[in-house]
Amino acid sequence: MSRFDGYFLRQLLILFGFFTLVLVGVFWITRSVSLFDRVISGGQSAMVFLEFTALTLPTLIRTVMPMAVFAAAVYATNRLSRESELTVMLATGSSPWRLARAVFLFGLVTGLMMAAISVFLRPASVEQLEQRQAEVASDVTAQLLNEGEFLHPASGVTVYIGRIDLDGTLYEVFVSDRRDRASTVTYSSKTAYLVNNGSGIHLVMVDGVALRLDQQGRTLSSTLFEDASYDISELAHGNDMSQRSLEAIPTFELLENRQALTANEGFSEGELVDELHQRFSWIAICVAVAMAGYATLMLGSFSRFGLWPQIFGAFTILVLLEGVRGFVSPIVIDDPALWAVLYLPAVIGILISCLFLLIAGRPLLRKKPRESDLAWPQA
Known part of the structure; x- marks a missing residue:
């Protein structure tokens, strides 16, 4: 890794942490108002509210992480372009493909973070949250006070x-x-x-x-x-939660015991396959949105005012990928054999990134000068 790659990667990671913190804070405040009212009105203490909030954080972080990855890639690329750093690197012979190494590595790092959250932490937190909700719901003493x-x-x-x-x-x-x-x-x-x-x-x-x-x-x-x-x-007898939700099932059970889950807990094969591959597709989408944000901005030329048309185009691509993600899930639930379509948004994002980088890496075609332009001016 070159010094510029390390510098670019540090910028991406710092901005990723900032945007994640901001987005989690905004979404947390929005959700915590209703959660606080529901918990406190049920006669529970503030510690129960804090516990519930902590257990919902993995789900919240998984939701906002792709947006934070995309925002970090777009903001960092735009700032380096506005401050002429990318222009200097391109002028010294580095291609957009070469400069994309740091962005791709950034996508892999955030993908590993997403893997830990989506595959392990979120199912465990949802299972613990449902158990605590059942305990709180059966606490008649707190309900009466x-x-x-x-x-x-x-x-x-x-x-x-x-x-x-x-x-x-x-x-x-x-x-x-x-x-x-x-x-x-x-x-x-x-x-x-x-x-x-x-x-x-x-x-x-x-x-x-x-x-x-x-x-x-x-x-x-x-x-x-x-x-x-x-x-x-x-x-309290009528408040027990006897069945887990799909999100609370550990990933290992989804991989090994789908037939038992279908027989004992009433989930369909399509629902189990969809939930399993959704967890892994979140990993691939981190790489896709990072590359899409960077590649779209590389289509623009140097400008002190920033690459606002390209930023708008990158945001449009993000909305498109999110729309495709919502479209493919019902297909897999109806036909589990089509599980591969859950990775279609990530594939589309990576293909768009490769196309844009190919276009950005081509030399500009210069028009041949006309003979009248080459002629010496007449005295």
């Missing part, structure tokens, strides 16, 4: 708590259980406590009244009580 709100921890059950003291005492408690339509029960008490006795979680109410409505006899009976226990642990 919300002041001044009518909560519905299960279908047919409504709970209201007016105030919660720091010591855990609940005030102005209201519970309506309508799961048995023939006999609905409503509890109301001044104070209550959540007690975990090992066998389950119970809501112990003190100084209240229980109203039971018998739909068949059309009678309403009331019972005053000094203390009553209401079992709420069974409210």
Whole structure:
């Protein structure tokens, strides 16, 4: 690797880190608002929100990484051209193909990063996230600890708590259980406590009244009580997540156990093949967008104002590749034998890059001077 290649590669990697940080920050802020509201409103702590955020980062980074690679390649090439560094290298005999070595190596480095995220880290993080979501969803205690709100921890059950003291005492408690339509029960008490006795979680109410409505006899009976226990642990039974999503399945299982996954978890062969090759196609797309961004800008000549027409053309190519990626996935789901089309966007990007570099490397055709231009001026 020459000194210029090393210099170009460092510029690309620095800009890649910058654009990745910016894009991840923008997307994270957009998604974290709804996630924060959902987690906190469910009675969970800020630590649970931070945990969920950390588990979603691999998916978020995989989404923005191709855009960051493309932006780094375009910005670095445009800056080197604007500052005449590429012009000097071309003038000393280096061809666009020769200067593309650093960009291709940059694509390989980011592709290795993408491989670690797409093949290993993202499936593991999605699996852990789904497990934690199931645990949080089954945490009835956290769901009930919300002041001044009518909560519905299960279908047919409504709970209201007016105030919660720091010591855990609940005030102005209201519970309506309508799961048995023939006999609905409503509890109301001044104070209550959540007690975990090992066998389950119970809501112990003190100084209240229980109203039971018998739909068949059309009678309403009331019972005053000094203390009553209401079992709420069974409210969590309907929230268990028994099936993994496609994104949570480890890559090794997709490679070796597709028949077992189809039989046991209900996924089709096309869905499994699509998910497997999607993970690897993200690696190839990093190389393709890096080369496409560089090659498109090499079509332009030196300009102090930058290569804005070429930048717009490179962005158009990026949109085209993303459109093709969305088009080929349903084809593979319908026919798993056509898995190779998932790599079509990367192949198209590399072919376009080779074509543009071929055009950029050809010498300019000079027009032959006319005889009138060669004639000496008459006195």
